[in-house]
Amino acid sequence: MRLVVYGAFNCPYSFVASRRADRLAELGVAEVNWRAVVHDPGVPAVGVAVTGDLAEMFDREFDEIRALLRPDEPYMLSRPTVQPNTTLAVAGYSTVAAAGVDPLRRALFDALWVEGLDIGDAEVLGRLGCPPAAPTATMGRWREEWLGFERPTVPMMVLPDGARSRGLGALKRLADLMPGGSAAR
Numbered sequence: 001m002r003l004v005v006y007g008a009f010n011c012p013y014s015f016v017a018s019r020r021a022d023r024l025a026e027l028g029v030a031e032v033n034w035r036a037v038v039h040d041p042g043v044p045a046v047g048v049a050v051t052g053d054l055a056e057m058f059d060r061e062f063d064e065i066r067a068l069l070r071p072d073e074p075y076m077l078s079r080p081t082v083q084p085n086t087t088l089a090v091a092g093y094s095t096v097a098a099a100g101v102d103p104l105r106r107a108l109f110d111a112l113w114v115e116g117l118d119i120g121d122a123e124v125l126g127r128l129g130c131p132p133a134a135p136t137a138t139m140g141r142w143r144e145e146w147l148g149f150e151r152p153t154v155p156m157m158v159l160p161d162g163a164r165s166r167g168l169g170a171l172k173r174l175a176d177l178m179p180g181g182s183a184a185r
Contacts, residue, residue, distance in 0.1 A: 001030045001177075004158040005170070006146045008039040009086045012061050012077055013171060015113045017155035018105060019073070020174035025102075029177055034105050035142040036090045039154045047082040047120045054083060068168070070175055077113050084112065084120030092130035094139040104130060 005021055007014030021032040048054060058079050066075055089108050096104050107128045111117040117124050122132060146152050149164060157170040165173040175181065 004033045006156040008154045014155045015109045043085040047084045080116045082118045091133040094136045095133045
């Protein structure tokens, strides 16, 4: 089965979708084509300090994510200090050859959500192996496709028959595709 998943590196739900997509690929259940999008281009280039309302929002999202995890899924998220603008990360990711996209996707998500690094910083991206790149045609195409869907959100998954799942529904569908289904803790 071939799935297309649209996700944003600075979205914790997309982090979980990425982990689940990797597990499905590892099990041979699905081939996943991950298309990174900048879902909030209004984030300044220097990012936004994760304090106050933004910190509280992430904490609520983390609580929701904990409740959605399967027993075999570890909880690895930690609140970053900066919500990054991901334009440089998505641009670099969109230039990587097929063999390198999955490792780079994992590295970008882990850098932000596990290590707390600012993936909007060009130096951090360079250390992660993300090539420096200006916005690309591929990046623009992914964004246009994503914005062309009714109610674009992240994560968003397109199934082989064209059916779409978005947000929490996409997370549930990814879990349901795994052996044992989506039994939450």
